Amino acid sequence: MTATTDNFFDSINGALTPEQALQALRLEEQGDTGGKPEIGGAPTTTTATDDKPGAAEPTKGNEQTDETKGKPDGAQPIPEDQQTADNTVILAKDGKHTIDFSHLDKARQQRDTYKAEAEDAKRQLADLQAQAKARENEGQAPTKTDNMVATAEAAIEKGVDPGLFGDFSEEALAAGIAKLVQQQVEERVGKAVVPLQAKQQQDAATAHYEAIYKAHPNADSIVESAEFKAWVDAHPSAVRNAYWQLFDPKTGGTAEQIVEVFDAFTKGNKEAPTPAAPDKAAATAAAASARTEPPASLSGIPGGRADGLSPHERMAGMGGVDMYAAMENMSPAQIEAFLNKQL
Numbered sequence: 001m002t003a004t005t006d007n008f009f010d011s012i013n014g015a016l017t018p019e020q021a022l023q024a025l026r027l028e029e030q031g032d033t034g035g036k037p038e039i040g041g042a043p044t045t046t047t048a049t050d051d052k053p054g055a056a057e058p059t060k061g062n063e064q065t066d067e068t069k070g071k072p073d074g075a076q077p078i079p080e081d082q083q084t085a086d087n088t089v090i091l092a093k094d095g096k097h098t099i100d101f102s103h104l105d106k107a108r109q110q111r112d113t114y115k116a117e118a119e120d121a122k123r124q125l126a127d128l129q130a131q132a133k134a135r136e137n138e139g140q141a142p143t144k145t146d147n148m149v150a151t152a153e154a155a156i157e158k159g160v161d162p163g164l165f166g167d168f169s170e171e172a173l174a175a176g177i178a179k180l181v182q183q184q185v186e187e188r189v190g191k192a193v194v195p196l197q198a199k200q201q202q203d204a205a206t207a208h209y210e211a212i213y214k215a216h217p218n219a220d221s222i223v224e225s226a227e228f229k230a231w232v233d234a235h236p237s238a239v240r241n242a243y244w245q246l247f248d249p250k251t252g253g254t255a256e257q258i259v260e261v262f263d264a265f266t267k268g269n270k271e272a273p274t275p276a277a278p279d280k281a282a283a284t285a286a287a288a289s290a291r292t293e294p295p296a297s298l299s300g301i302p303g304g305r306a307d308g309l310s311p312h313e314r315m316a317g318m319g320g321v322d323m324y325a326a327m328e329n330m331s332p333a334q335i336e337a338f339l340n341k342q343l
Contacts, residue, residue, distance in 0.1 A: 080108070083101075084101070085101040085102065085105075088101060090104055118162075118163075120167065121162065121163075121165075121166070121167050121168055122162075124167055124168040124169070125149070125152075125153070125162075125168045128145065128146075128149045128168060129149060129153065131146075132145075132146040132149055132150070144170075145170050145173070148170070148173040148174065148177055149168070149173065151173075151177055151180075152165045152168070152173055152176060152177065155180055160180065164176040164179060164180065165177075207255075208254075208255045209255075211255035211256070211259065212255050212258055212259060212262075215259040215262065215263075216259065216262045216266075219258075219262060222262055222265065222266075223247060227269060228265055231265050231268065231269060232244065232265075243261055246258055246261060315327075315338060
């Protein structure tokens with residue numbers, strides 16, 4: 001017996017199911033290695049012979065015929081109902097190893113039992129259908145059993161396993177129909193839940209990204225920047241790997257964790273503060289002080305002023321903000337003239 005066959009039977013607890021019985025028959029009849037079984041599905045068997053000299057020699061009465069050619073030792077096939085452990089040796093497909101007859105006998109018994117039960121159930125169903133048809137022809141209302149039989153028949157026609165309804169008794173029909181309804185309910189609920197689950201996943205994803213963008217509107221730019229990569233890679237390997245795993249599509253972190261990483265990055269990589277825009281009132285005052293007024297008297301002439309400076313000279317001594325404000329009210333020609341004097 002091969003290891004595969006042993007393992008198969010050792011793994012079975014209790015009675016064989018119809019599928020296991022069929023599998024066992026195939027294992028016993030075909031073995032685990034080698035070619036196809038003989039025609040008819042019967043195992044390769046040979047009659048047990050004595051070890052006495054000449055016992056296996058063919059005589060005039062037992063010479064090989066076309067039917068026995070190719071059989072081990074020219075033995076005649078033994079009908080299944082006459083095969084026993086004493087007169088039958090079951091060969092594996094390799095033709096060398098043998099299989100214990102008890103396993104085949106057990107599988108055949110299980111097969112016959114399930115076959116008989118299936119035949120009984122089939123006859124029971126036919127009887128119930130005939131009774132229901134007779135009542136229908138007589139104009140009688142269908143009974144509870146008639147309705148259950150019709151339900152079972154419709155289910156079987158759609159591919160439902162007849163074994164679900166047992167022996168087709170009223171109790172077995174009721175139990176089978178209950179199981180069938182439960183299966184249908186579960187299937188429908190499953191289909192109805194799919195859109196809800198998809199919406200929940202979509203809502204969760206939306207909330208995830210909204211939380212990140214609320215804290216860091218430029219999150220996309222940050223994570224794609226060379227500065228962020230360099231900052232992450234500068235950490236020890238354990239921290240670095242943990243950071244990158246937060247952005248993995250499969251093992252991604254929570255929005256809170258990602259925001260914490262972005263917070264740490266922005267705190268450690270602050271950009272230079274942008275210069276504040278000049279105060280409008282101060283700029284207006286500076287422009288007014290730099291505006292050239294036509295002289296109303298001798299004191300209005302540059303040489304007559306206290307500081308003795310012309311407007312252009314006064315602008316040349318201003319700071320950047322004041323100079324910008326002073327030029328705001330100058331024409332391009334005036335600005336060019338001023339700049340030419342400074343060169």
